[in-house]
Structure formats: structure tokens, C-alpha cells
Amino acid sequence: MGRKIFVSYKYADGDVRVLNSDALTTARRYVDALDDILADEDHIFKGEDDENNLSELTDATIEEKLRDRIYDSTLTIVLISKGMKAHGTPEKKQWIPWEISYSLRQQPRNGRTKGVNAVLAVVLPDRQGSYGYYITEKSCPSCECRTLNTPTLFNILSKNMFNVKNPQHSDCDQHSTGLKPYLGEPSYIYSAKWDDFESDPNKYIERAYRIRDNSDDFDIVKNL
Numbered sequence: 001m002g003r004k005i006f007v008s009y010k011y012a013d014g015d016v017r018v019l020n021s022d023a024l025t026t027a028r029r030y031v032d033a034l035d036d037i038l039a040d041e042d043h044i045f046k047g048e049d050d051e052n053n054l055s056e057l058t059d060a061t062i063e064e065k066l067r068d069r070i071y072d073s074t075l076t077i078v079l080i081s082k083g084m085k086a087h088g089t090p091e092k093k094q095w096i097p098w099e100i101s102y103s104l105r106q107q108p109r110n111g112r113t114k115g116v117n118a119v120l121a122v123v124l125p126d127r128q129g130s131y132g133y134y135i136t137e138k139s140c141p142s143c144e145c146r147t148l149n150t151p152t153l154f155n156i157l158s159k160n161m162f163n164v165k166n167p168q169h170s171d172c173d174q175h176s177t178g179l180k181p182y183l184g185e186p187s188y189i190y191s192a193k194w195d196d197f198e199s200d201p202n203k204y205i206e207r208a209y210r211i212r213d214n215s216d217d218f219d220i221v222k223n224l
Contacts, residue, residue: 002042003205006070006117007031008099009079016081017125027081030124030194034077037201046073066099067107071114075208076103078157080123080191082133085154092224097154104160104222116220118212120204121157121191131193143172145181148191159221161187166217185211188218 013027022029035045046069057065070076078100091097103117125131139147150158162182169180188211192204211218 002044003075003209004044004046004073005038005075005077005205006073006099006103007034007045007047007077007079008096008103010081010084010096013081013083015083015127017127017129027079027084027124030079033198034079034122037198041201041205043205046070062095063098066095067102070099070102070117071107071109073103073117074115075118075120075205076100077120077122078189080121080134080153080157082124082126085152091154091156094154097156097224100154100156100160101222101224104156104220116212116215116222118208119160119189120208121189122194122197122204123191124194135191135193140172140174140181142174143170143181145170145172156221156224157189160189160218161191163188163219163221164217165219185214185217187211188215188220 009027009031011026011028014025016025016027016030018025019029019033031047035047038045048065076099078096084096086094100119103119106116107114123131123134126133134149134152136147136149138144148161150161153161164182164184164186167186168183170183172180175181190204190207190211197204
């Protein structure tokens with residue numbers, strides 16, 4: 001059965017790898033590609049089409065439309081891009097943190113309470129085609145763990161990573177005490193590279209739902 005999926009992203013971030021030889025590629029073009037991927041897998045895209053973007057509307061109207069779309073979804077995919085944060089603008093005044101916060105809260109409406117969404121971070125390569133601004137693969141030559149540069153993210157994203165209540169750690173002796181890699185599912189919000197997601201989207205979509213089904217195992221931060 002198709003999943004209802006909302007997508008959170010920074011519309012005009014141009015520090016992303018070029019798609020289809022379009023030198024003006026922004027994160028929005030990846031949303032179009034994601035829409036095609038989801039349609040091929042019979043999932044339901046709950047975001048706006050490019051020709052129906054919300055940029056000309058008031059903030060209050062945008063917020064109401066976003067509430068409706070998130071309420072009618074069960075998974076939020078957040079596209080991580082190198083320039084997603086507007087530095088100098090409080091996070092509470094940026095859309096991505098608000099969308100994630102709303103996705104993580106139970107929402108009563110018309111006698112029905114919507115449960116929290118599953119959330120999946122899909123990481124876009126930067127203009128040079130690198131994921132290194134956020135993901136370092138095989139950061140340890142011994143255990144070949146990966147490192148996520150979570151301090152570069154919005155707080156509500158970083159706080160919902162490595163937030164499992166009872167963490168398990170690797171016994172790799174190449175890491176000092178307190179810095180040993182996590183085992184299992186340490187994060188409510190899992191991070192997947194765009195290329196990996198594109199190759200097998202359902203693998204990562206279903207992983208996000210499995211994590212959501214065990215949400216009591218995590219200290220989920222819902223408020224900004």
C-alpha cells in the first residue's frame with residue numbers, strides 16, 4: 001500500500017549537485033525527482049508541485065496549507081542540503097524546523113488524533129557532488145563506522161539523532177571511552193544519501209516506519 005509522504009526542504013538552495021545538466025539546479029529540482037521516484041513506487045506525494053509553489057502566499061496561509069499536508073501524511077522526508085539553513089535567522093522563523101516539529105507532534109482534529117510521523121533525512125550531494133559536509137564514510141579504518149556532522153543541522157534534527165534511550169556501542173578499541181560508535185538504530189531520524197535512496201527508496205522508507213513503530217525507544221524532541 002502506498003505511503004503518504006510530505007517533503008521538507010530549502011527551496012532555493014543551489015549548493016547541490018547538478019541534475020540533468022541543469023546548471024541552475026536547486027533543492028527544488030530534487031523534490032521533482034523525488035516525486036517521480038515516489039510515484040513509481042505507488043507512494044503519495046503530499047508536497048506542492050513546482051507550478052503551485054507557496055512563495056506568493058502570506059506566512060499564515062502557507063502555515064495552514066502545510067498543516068493540512070503534514071496532517072494527511074505519515075512520513076516526512078527532509079532533504080538535507082549544504083545551504084539549508086538561513087544563518088542569522090532564528091530557527092523558529094524558518095520553515096524546515098517548523099515542519100519537522102509539526103510532523104513529530106500528535107495532532108487532534110475533528111475527533112481524530114493523528115500520531116507522530118516517521119521522519120527520514122535524505123542527504124543531497126553538494127555542488128561538487130560530495131556528501132562530506134555532513135557524512136564521512138569509514139571514518140574509522142578499523143570498524144568502518146560513519147560519522148554524521150549533526151551540528152550543521154537545525155537543532156530539532158540533530159536532537160532527534162543519536163537519541164535512543166538505551167544506546168549500545170561498538171567495542172572498537174580505536175575510539176576513546178564515550179566516543180564509541182553506536183550499534184543498531186540509535187536515531188529516530190535516520191540519514192540516507194540521495195544516491196542510496198534513489199537506488200532503493202522502499203528500503204529506507206520502510207526503515208523509517210520501523211523506527212517510528214518503536215518510537216518509545218527514543219527521547220523525541222518535538223518543540224522548537
